[in-house]
Amino acid sequence: MSQQVDDAEILEKFRDEKTRNAAFNLLLKKYQQKIYWHVRRMVIDHDDADDVTQDVFVKVWKSLANFRNDAQLYTWMYRIATNECITFLNKKKQKNNIPLDDVSYELAESLADSTYFNGDRAQQKLQEALLTLPDKQRLVFNMKYYDDMKYEEISDVLGTSVGALKASFHLAVKKIEAHLLGND
Numbered sequence: 001m002s003q004q005v006d007d008a009e010i011l012e013k014f015r016d017e018k019t020r021n022a023a024f025n026l027l028l029k030k031y032q033q034k035i036y037w038h039v040r041r042m043v044i045d046h047d048d049a050d051d052v053t054q055d056v057f058v059k060v061w062k063s064l065a066n067f068r069n070d071a072q073l074y075t076w077m078y079r080i081a082t083n084e085c086i087t088f089l090n091k092k093k094q095k096n097n098i099p100l101d102d103v104s105y106e107l108a109e110s111l112a113d114s115t116y117f118n119g120d121r122a123q124q125k126l127q128e129a130l131l132t133l134p135d136k137q138r139l140v141f142n143m144k145y146y147d148d149m150k151y152e153e154i155s156d157v158l159g160t161s162v163g164a165l166k167a168s169f170h171l172a173v174k175k176i177e178a179h180l181l182g183n184d
Contacts, residue, residue, distance in 0.1 A: 004030060007073040014064055024061060031074060032057070034147070035081050041142045042085040044131070052088050056081045075156045082139060082157055089135060129179035133172050140165055141172040 005026045013023035035056055040049035059080050067076060130138050139158065143149045144165075151162045158165070 011064075011067065011069070011073065024064075027060070027064075027073075028057065031077055034074070035077060038078060038081050038142065038147060039085055041130070041146060042082075042135075042138065043088055044127070048088065052084050053081075056084050059084070071156050072153070075153055078143070078157045079159075085139075086135060125180060126176070129176040132179055133175055136160075137168050137172040137175070140168040141176070144169050 010023050010026050010030070013019040013026070016023075032053070036049060036053045039052045039056065040046065043049050043052055056077070060077055063080075067073070071079075130141065133141065136158070140154060143154045143157065144151070149157075151165050154160075154165050155162050160168075
């Protein structure tokens, strides 16, 4: 297994025109899967997640030269991915002119029919419960539970105070528990 290249080295190589493409390939290798799964947990559908992930990395490519190192690279990319997810979900709601609850139902149906979803019934029920959460609570839960991010890192991504994030996570957990217990 090859050793991971650190972010500072990727950024240094990206700034040099001769090594820019190689640096971006290193960045993709290091972060593409993490970003994909972050996006996938929000938009659910594999094809949509692929499209949104591609949009994320196009934005990263266009903006990386202006990255100021005032945040960690992956935190900055998660922020871009999060914004792209929210934009995608809002466009989906507007395009279909349907309420968010119906979008959640549609995403749950997509999850159940997906050939890419290979989770057991308990995992599917958890995903369905997550779809009942407001977008921000779902984001916070996903980042904390699945990505094992610290509240400070999530705060950098979402621009929300740590206290508010803890409250969002707590509410999300309570709502998930209620959903799971109510559907047994």
